[in-house]
Amino acid sequence: MVARQSRGDRRELVRERVFDAVSLTAAVALVATIVLFLLQLFIASKDSRAAFGLPFLWRSEWNPVTEQFGALPMIVGTLITGFGALLVSTPFALGVAIFLADYANRRIAGPVKSLIGLLGGLPSVIFGLWGLFVLVPLVSRFEVWFGHLVGSEALVSAGTTGVGLLSAILLLAIMILPFSASLILESLIVVPAELREGALALGATKWDTIQNIELPYIRRSTVGALVLALGRALGETMAVTMVIGNGIRMPHSLFDPSNTLASAIANQFLEATSPLYISSLIELGLILFVLAILINVAARVILRRGVET
């Protein structure tokens, strides 16, 4: 070490300072953006909060003509499609992750992993188109079959369009699969080799090892992964809008057309003109934002505990 500062050192120091300042600004800007989002949504939904108050959350009327607004149909639609999709996709996500981590050889695992990445990167409008032209007709046929099976004339006659909650759930399940599968895969990969090898050395079969060592080990991070996937499902807009039927009424069955917070906003915001109408749509956004924050916080808490134990 030389005591005297060379010119190079000083230049290095200046560069460090500038870089520090710039990255700090970027970090602060990011946090500020989120806080400002929330604040802006809160301020802009003032009219609606003043007019409807807390009952906005459980009123089921949504009528732009009479300006009576309530968010319940959208909240219900959002939660049913989100949790429904999670329920359908989780077994597949676990299956895919376990297969890739423990069963597939490298020649298969590589391509499958990149295909999962590809699926995760597809624009949602493509999922939506596929849903509309392929999935919806299939669901429609299933509806008629199911209607005959349970002998429901109402179902057969009223629910033959295929668009509705069920189509949205199935489509979302496919859309969040790559997300949860790759997160679960990541946590499976970091299961310590000693544990796995130890179990195998004690005479456990592959399935014993997975069941008794790996799955318990990744339990928390799996829950975290699923919660993150749920967050994604709740906010999905385009694809859901294309297959959910966009009926703003309380759904009575899985075959009914419904609506989500995100799709209601996307559909109606552009042509909404009256202040109360706009404000109510913004309050839907606020609800979705808070929902997303709650879910992300839940995921972080679960993930952190997963690391500690």
Add this chain to the structure above:
Amino acid sequence: MREAPFEEAGMRTHRWASAVTVVLVVAAVLALAGCGLTGQPSAVKSLTGAGATFPYPLYSKMFDLYDGATGVRVNYSSIGSGGGIKALTDKTVDFGASDAFLTDEEQAAMGAPVLHIPTCIGAVVLSYNLEGKPSLRLDGATVAAIFLGTIKKWNDPGIASLNPGVPLPDLPITVVHRSDGSGTTSIFTSYLSAVSPDWKSAVGAGKSVSWPVGIGGKGNDGVAGMIAQNKGAIGYVELVYAEQSGMPAASLRNSSGAFIAPSLASSAAAAGGALPDDLRVMIVDSLAPDAYPISAFTWILVYREQQYAGRTLQQAQALRDMLTWILTEGQSINESLYYARLPQAAATKALTLVNSMTYGGTTIPR
């Protein structure tokens, strides 16, 4: 699990990478700041407008030709009528465009009188998916009952009595409506409110309404897609869209009792009756004998007083000239793009409105 490319690549790459990062971040910040600076272009070379999506194909063709003829570029963003009204209220554009005229509330929010200049006539048609594509005849009460959900099957006596000789299946009716707020919905529900008291009291008219039955599709193509996919579906789309995609369209009984098929001529005829001077009028259920009843103007909105938000006289003149062109030479473009042209009487009234624009309280000089 974390990758560490820098450590492996050595100090030199590290410095290089950090310098690049700094440059990129600074550039991004400058670009963001720069957005504020590149605001208004300097007068007459260009005009900006925003609003309705329905007349967008027509406007983009018109503005393209106008640019070629006069060298004045018109930048039009089709962000929806609501957005257009908001942009005009905020005074960020030279003109707005809307498929529905301003409500008194919206007019009040503008703070100054706004002129409604019609540019063309649009029609909304009822299209359906039935075996053999029969041509159907419907009337207002029947259409309202279908969309209210009181007529549930195609072989309902209400439909059958209007269509003697047409074999109607014992098939449930699937109602398809727009899920997005739209001028098309506004025109259609205004028609239903005009012809059916039941509809008016139960649902009413607007760009989005609380639909009693049916499924929603986004945009004309969304509705058309859902009609195409579901046997027994009925929905409403713009005439332009139905003509271009060859969908069947029902003839409707108009106020004179005649069944009129939707066409450019029959929708233009809807504007053939007496019109108020401000042209702020719905021409649905028109009294004209050969009018197709679900027809409507689409408007360009401008402030009557053009001296606002630092606008120059040249800007006002350019806007006036552009609007005049749309109402005269520009009208010849309408029909080639499946928009009905304004009848002469309506165009004359619209020109009078354009010429009533003022700058600083006096008529804008030629």
